[in-house]
Amino acid sequence: MTAAPEPESVCAVIIAFHPDSGFVPRLRKLYSQFQAMVVVNNTPHSKEQASLDLGTGGAEKFRLIQNGRNLGVGAALNQGLAQALAWGCRWIVTLDQDSRCYADMVQTLLQVKARCATQPVVVGGNYYDPRNGTTRVPMGGPGEYLEQTTVITSACLVDAVFAERLGGFRDDYFIDQLDHEFCLRARKHGARILISRKPVMEHSVGEDGGTWLPLFGRLPNHVPVRKYYIARNSIVTIARYWRVEPDWCARRLLRLLFGAALMLLFEERRRQKLKAFMLGIRDGLGHRMGACEYGGLIQK
Numbered sequence: 001m002t003a004a005p006e007p008e009s010v011c012a013v014i015i016a017f018h019p020d021s022g023f024v025p026r027l028r029k030l031y032s033q034f035q036a037m038v039v040v041n042n043t044p045h046s047k048e049q050a051s052l053d054l055g056t057g058g059a060e061k062f063r064l065i066q067n068g069r070n071l072g073v074g075a076a077l078n079q080g081l082a083q084a085l086a087w088g089c090r091w092i093v094t095l096d097q098d099s100r101c102y103a104d105m106v107q108t109l110l111q112v113k114a115r116c117a118t119q120p121v122v123v124g125g126n127y128y129d130p131r132n133g134t135t136r137v138p139m140g141g142p143g144e145y146l147e148q149t150t151v152i153t154s155a156c157l158v159d160a161v162f163a164e165r166l167g168g169f170r171d172d173y174f175i176d177q178l179d180h181e182f183c184l185r186a187r188k189h190g191a192r193i194l195i196s197r198k199p200v201m202e203h204s205v206g207e208d209g210g211t212w213l214p215l216f217g218r219l220p221n222h223v224p225v226r227k228y229y230i231a232r233n234s235i236v237t238i239a240r241y242w243r244v245e246p247d248w249c250a251r252r253l254l255r256l257l258f259g260a261a262l263m264l265l266f267e268e269r270r271r272q273k274l275k276a277f278m279l280g281i282r283d284g285l286g287h288r289m290g291a292c293e294y295g296g297l298i299q300k
Contacts, residue, residue, distance in 0.1 A: 010106055011036035011061075011089035011160070013080030015073055018043050019097050026100065033106040034093070036061035038083045040076035044069050061087050072291065073153070074171035074178045081168055084160050092163070094179075096154040096203070099127075105200040109157040112145045112196045120162035120191045122183060124151025125200035131218040135199050145194040149248045150183035155200050162191065172289035176226060177233035184241045184248070219262060224269060224276035224298045231256065231277045235284025272298050 012034045016023065027039065045068050065079055077094060084092045091113075093106060102108075105125060112123045123145070126136050137146055156179070163169075166185055170178045183193050205220045212218045222230065234256050242249040263273055276298040283289075292298075 008091070008110065009035045009087075009089045010091045010093060010110070010157075011038060011080075011084035011087065012095055013077060013084065013092050014039045014095045014097060015076045015080075016041045016043060016097050017070060023097055029103075030095075030101060033101075033103070036084060036087050036089050038063050038065065038080040040065045040067065040079050042067050042070045042072070042076055070291075072171055072174035074169040074173050074175075077153075077178075078168040078171060081160060081163055085164060089160055092158050092160050094153045094156050094158065098203075099154045100202040101155065102200050105155060106157075108196050108198050108200050109155070112194055113157060115144055116192060116194060118192050120159040120186070122151065122159070122186055122191055122193050123157040124148065124193070124195040125155030125157075126196050126198060127155065127201045127203040128199045129204050130202055131204045137195055137197065139197055139199065141197060144198070145196050148183075148193045148195045149187070149245065150180040151193060151195050152203075152205075153179040154203055159191075162186070162189075165189075173233045173236075174229060174289075174291050176229035177237055180252075181233070181237050181240075184237065184245055188241075188244060219266065221267070222273075224272040225292055225295060227263070227273045228276040228280040228283075228292050228294065228298060230259075231280030232284040232289075233280075235281060236287060236289070239284075239287075 010033075012030060014027070014037070016039055027037070031037070039062075041064065063083055065076075065083070067076070067079075080094075081092060091110075093109065095101070109123050109125055113121055116123075126139070128135050163182075166182070166189060170181050173181065187193060204218075234252055238249045238253055260274075260277055263277070264270055267273060276294070279294055279298065
């Protein structure tokens with residue numbers, strides 16, 4: 001039986017997959033900001049699992065969920081959401097394993113939430129990108145937040161009860177674009193999507209090694225299988241929401257095509273990435289979801 005939610009009880013939901021050596025120290029720095037914390041480890045059976053057991057110190061409630069295999073980000077987020085609700089937490093903050101959160105992250109997000117008279121609400125956190133030396137949205141300007149159509153998963157404050165009523169996160173997306181889909185679905189059900197003007201973390205999209213271009217800065221770098229998920233899930237999201245969110249869908253489609261052009265012009269492993277991208281487009285149009293089945297093919 002789910003406990004009754006407490007008004008300001010906030011639970012961190014953090015997804016791990018082959019985490020680096022700095023992961024545990026980053027978690028320890030987060031302890032004091034939360035009443036509860038769930039770490040969902042999607043790393044396949046390996047020595048890394050034992051190293052993530054942080055014990056019960058720090059947050060009042062802590063749980064490590066060892067999946068023993070990669071269930072995808074959506075399924076892992078739903079596991080964390082279910083645990084937060086079982087503990088009676090009213091809010092969750094979803095986090096990527098590599099984000100470097102500031103000490104006032106939760107306080108900043110709750111302040112933005114408190115300023116918003118309309119509920120439910122999803123509050124994303126502005127972030128500083130050290131690769132490009134920029135923030136996601138401008139820090140200056142009137143007010144403490146900006147209205148958005150979608151925000152990214154990391155440092156996102158979500159009404160846990162509302163998320164459960166929506167059906168949680170799309171686990172069939174596996175990875176990529178599920179944060180945007182969740183926001184679009186939340187808007188469809190009356191939620192406002194906000195982002196704080198104040199940065200709450202350091203965060204960069206993709207992996208290191210992206211090409212630097214004048215005017216564009218450092219481009220995101222993704223392995224071929226991520227190209228597959230980005231293409232497939234973008235197509236599925238656009239197909240579902242273009243009638244109710246035409247502006248966002250048009251921008252997403254243009255960004256997808258522009259990203260493909262930049263990939264072919266500037267990125268390494270272009271043949272593998274193009275193959276993965278085209279397979280993603282095909283499966284998106286055919287609405288074939290779940291984990292990618294072409295791992296061996298697109299890595300060649």
